[in-house]
Amino acid sequence: MDVKMQTIMSIKDLEKKLAQGDRKQAVLYLFCNFVSLLLITAYSAMMFSPTVLEVLPTGGDSRKQMIAVFVLALFGCVVFTVYASALFFRKKSRQLGTLMALGASRKKLAPGLYKEVLTLSGVSSFAGVLAGLPFVRILWGFFRLFIVDSAQMVLRLDYRFLFLSSAFFFLVIASSCFTAHRYLKRTNIMDVVHEEHKNEPVKELGRWCGPGGILLTFAGAACGYMAPSVYEKLYSAFPGAWINLFYIPVFFGLYMIMLHTVIHGWRSRKKNPYKNLIARSMMKFQGRQTVNNLLICTVLIAGASFALFYLPTIGVSSYLEVKSRSFDYYFHYRLDQKQVPTQSDIAAMAAGYGMGIRDYRESPYASLALDGYTYLFDDEKNYHIGHVDLCMEGKFFSESAYRTLTGEQITVADGTYYAVTNTDETNLPFLETNATFLTNMVTRKTLPVRFAGFAHYDMLADSFGYYILNDEDYDIICRGLTEDWLGSAAFFNADGKDSPAFASGFFYTFVDSFGPECEHTVQFSRVVQTRHEEAGEEYFYWNDPMFRISYDRPDDSNFRAWWSYMPKIRLLDRGDFLKTYAVFLMMFLFISIICILAAAIISYTRCMTIALNNRYIFDDLKRLGAPPAFLMQEIRNQSGNVFRIPALIGMSIIYLLYTLILYVNDGKITFGEAGGMAASFLLLLCIGSLFFFLYRYTIRQMAKQLNISVPKRKHYKHEKNNP
Amino acid sequence: MLHVKNLYKSYRSGSKSYSVLKGIDLTVASGEFVAVMGPSGSGKSTLLNCISCYIPFDEGTITLGSQELKGLDEDTLAKVRNEKLGFVFQDFMLLDGLTVRENILVPRIIQGHVGKDAEALADQMLSLFGIDAIADKYPADISGGERQRTAVARSLINQPLLILADEPTGNLDSKSSHTVIESFESARTELGATVFMVTHDSFAASFCDRVILLKDGCIWKNLEKKEENGAFHDRLLSEMKAMRRE
Structure with missing residues (x-):
């Protein structure tokens, strides 16, 4: 018997059914909001935690470092959510445009659209806030279980952090509603209809913009580093936090480097001008978003590296110092x-x-x-x-x-x-x-x-x-x-x-005697x-x-690091290093995980967007007879840049900056500091490997998305005359 | 039915202004099947978008039936689009989440009342355009020709005064193009529809009663069909050649 499907009777039913059909594209939007809120909630929970605050004193460098990286992570998450909502609306715009073209007024579409946006952004963000707390507890629990545990490590939370995550929650919702409003307000319906296929080319600058960017980045770093002392010399006063604005040229420099990467690439093409032509063109035509993404990921990876370097540099110096002592x-x-x-x-x-x-x-x-x-x-x-x-x-x-x-x-x-x-x-x-x-x-x-x-x-x-x-x-x-x-x-x-029990006993007796x-x-x-x-x-x-x-907390890191009469006990200083710096270690490890996670998700999302947006180009290339190896090479060329450039630049900048800081501190790099930088380099290799594996996973997913069978041969050799 | 008088439209790009339509005058009578042809950049699509009220125009008047379109507010324009115009696009613009039958009914749903009459009309069109067998399928599961016939059926569901078609055969092979043009013919003969079509396809245009040739934003020639389709097609080709030479 022929059974007719139930007829949609109203615009509400229509919107409901369309929303069901859009579930796939909504998943990415939901995921981005959820992850952003989860990361921000988790980070702010840590930042307001008395456990952390008691260890990182007000005005101290480590607390400033924690706040600076938080600002970076916040910035990354804001861009991430705005990007996700823009992506969602780009997909949605065709639907909206079609309905408008068929005579649906903006007034008629607005309630349904706002309801959908509010529901999606509200539910995903709220879920992110809710998940943030267990996420912190679980991660902290893992740290305590597998890395280090001490009395100081008991996680206490101050629920003031909810103000921060609530503010971000409302920001996400407001930004989503604003994007919805912007789409509805467009007067040219054809623009709305064709939004999905709209290219976002970047303004082409000459080949000078890459080297210029590198110069500007270094100049900005030097400028920002020297500005406080110049200010002090000129005005005989300590500058406020505004002095950090002198670092701004660094961001312009980085932007120019990313622009150069997208427009020209870093390899000379004189010998083979057609090499990677398709990948380069695809990237150029979606340049604006790509450049923004590369910049955000660079900043996040730089933040992660900065946080990670803290402990190896202290740890290795401390280890070598303890080892070289002439007395126990x-x-x-x-x-x-x-x-x-x-x-x-x-x-x-x-x-x-x-x-x-x-x-x-x-x-x-x-x-x-x-x-x-x-x-x-x-x-x-x-x-x-x-x-x-x-x-x-x-x-x-x-x-x-x-x-x-x-x-x-x-x-x-x-x-x-x-x-x-x-x-x-x-x-x-x-x-x-x-x-x-x-x-x-x-x-x-x-x-x-x-x-x-x-x-x-x-x-x-x-x-x-x-x-x-x-x-x-x-x-x-x-x-x-x-x-x-x-x-x-x-x-x-x-x-x-030597006996660890004696070492501890001596320490506590010594402290008690004062x-x-x-x-x-x-x-x-x-x-x-x-x-x-x-x-x-x-x-x-x-x-x-x-x-x-x-004296009541002789195991606190501040006590052990700064007490005027702190004894040096080889066994204790060696064995308890992790314990003493446990909260530092956890906090900075946490910051790194959050920044790396955010950068990884942004890079992955960007690559999948490239695959989605350029699907028709890959289909055309297939029709023109391009073999899978060639298509894979094009995918690799695009996604390789998305992963490689931010990781290389972010990590190199921080490595150089850290080396510079260590050098400027006392005019030399000591053996301990060199050891610390070597350990930091190993950590960078770990981050690099992580991004490499993610890159491999991403290109496999892209190939799946584009229906390309991954060939056994790894690289497609570009002949002098490309197909 | 449709009266366009002294229509001007220009686009701005930075500080420069580009005139695309330079004083277009045309009329389409009720029940007429009219095509607009011309080289790329001649202003065909802009003309269609102005008549569709998708983009605002600078000067002139467009009258649809008895309604002047200039100066109407957003809501009234939307109402005109919904009730008095039907649309067929080159890339079909069907909603992926809806079945063929539901897609046909979308203009009615927007109106707010899907009565038994609308359902009956949808069924009638499904069978008129030979797509009743795929009524419950989704756009992703049907061919290009079937999608465009669905779009034609959708354009007719509100029994509009005028159907505006933008390159309706542009994405189709010749066989599918033929069936789509036949759908327009059926709509005209069975339902008394008036069709205004922008196309590059001289074969599709040869089915029309009249072809307007557009060049550099002005009407170059208005060709009435007096002969059979084949002969009209040949005349169209030679006129196009002459237009390009000039």
Whole structure:
């Protein structure tokens, strides 16, 4: 029996049925919105998490880095969702145009269109927000399970992050509605009908635009890097965050590089001008979107690399430093801290763990003030550099005490002093080498001095370091110092195999033996505090949350990195590196995963769009007799650029930038830093491999989409005369 | 039926303006089958798009039946397109998610009432154009000729005053082209339709009562058919040759 299908009776039914038919194209739109919201929610959940915030202090470089990469990820996700909605409407426009052409007014189409857009964007975005939270918890759980776990790693969430993801949620919906409005407002119906096949060529620039872009990128990077110091020199004030705008030329430079890639490519075609002609033309005619996509992916991959480099550079340097130590244990303390374990206490404690200690040596030092030049603030922002008598605090050994402690021979002339640094001389910015006199902070007696040079001993190269005086000078200047200005530094080795239990036990006992007057980070200086107090000024240290540490949390990364009296314990520093930096590691790994995921999805989507939009060209080529190998080569040429260029440029820029930063920090690349950069290079290889595998997967999917049977032969050789 | 008077249309590209239609005057009587031919860039499609109210025009008047099209608001223009005009496009413009039968009914659905009469009319046209066997199939599953016949049926469902066809045989082979032109003939004879067709296809145009030759935005010649299709086709070809030479 002939059964007629149920007749559609109203425009609502019609729209419903059309929406059902459009499910395939809606999937991409739903997926993009979902992923964007998921990533933003997950990232903002991490960013507002007290677990992370307590470790990354306000105003600290790592927090700035986290926010900077978040801005990049946000930017990427915005472009991603706008792109997805544009793609959805391009597909939808033919349907809209047909209905308009057949007499449906905009007023009649608007409710159905807005309803569909609101439903799709609302549901997908809401699902993304909902999925973001379990995503964070699962990922964090995996980190704890497979990489590192510590008490500090317990994930706590502050639900303020929902404000950020809600804002993004509304942004996605508003942007979708705006795109729908734009399509409906078009006066030329034929434009709406033919939107799907509209090309978006980029303006052709000469072959100079690629090299010009590279120059502009480097110039922008140099400009952005140097702008703060130039500003400080010119205006004697610290610039605000706006100074980062000087990095903007980098983006223009990158845009020009991408433009060159799309228009000209980077290989000379003089010998074979017809090589890859079809792929190049296809790319050129959809250039605007391609260039935008390449730029976003470059920025995201750069962000991912920047986040990833953080730990290898610290980790390798730390590993090499720990390995090269001449003693297993080093500690120092103020003489007024009477509970600090003595040599016999330590020996007894070691015996309790079934081990002994050897090579114990201890020498006294005195904390003195050095004069020098420093920033003197006229108001909150403006400063001038001026000379002060109480510039900074230094820990001074007498030459005989230094000899006893280190075994190094040194002779210091009367009225001179040496500064102790490490072999790589990386702590020079923290040492005062221009002091003209020292001050006893109790008697306020002074001693005229002159810098004589550096003594090298790695284990004493603290950030706020040690100095050496002639024995007579030391006696003269230290006369009358009270115990709180005197200290002692000690080294010892484990006799036989060191015990992790002893190392931990010693550390916790040592921390417990200190009073609240020593609960400070190395940035705290009683000399500077005295200077401020005497001038009736507030000492900045007390207002800065970056410097908050507590004896209650001796395992926190901030405590271990910055406590003024932090001992060096080889076994602990080696074994607990991951534990100490666990939150850093997790946070930056998380940032990288999000950025890489976003870049991977954008690249994949772009390639699939190329396949969809150019389907007819591939069909025509098939009709003209192009073999599958040739078609595959065209696909590879297109998608290769989409994956290769952002990965190469993003990773290279950050690699160079990081190397530059490490070099500029102290005017050299140390062995540890070189090791860190080598480890970072391995990570880049991993990202590169990931993108390579994704690229292989994508071209297989494109071939499937275009009904091309993948040939066994990998490359199609372009003959002098192409088919 | 259709009166076009002194029609001007220009496009802007950057700071330059290009005149495409330069004072077109033409009339199409009820029941007439008229074709417009001319080389690429002569303004054929622009003329059709202006009559379709798809694009606004600069000067002149277009009157459809008793209704002047200039100055109408968006809603009224949409109503004119829906009720007084029927459309057939080169690339069919069927909605992929709807069956052949549903596609035919789309203009009625837009109107808001699909009554028994509309369903009966759709059935009548399905059988008139020989596509009743594919009524429940989707556009992706049928041939180009069948798609275009579906489009012709769709253009007639609201019994418009005028059918506007833009290169209706442009994407078809000669056999399918023939059946589509026959569909227009049937629509005219069976349903009294008036057809205004833009085409490059001299064979299709030879079926028309009249062919307007357009060159550089002006009417070059108005050719009435007085002979058989074959002879008219030959005359069309020689006139086209002469137009190109001039």
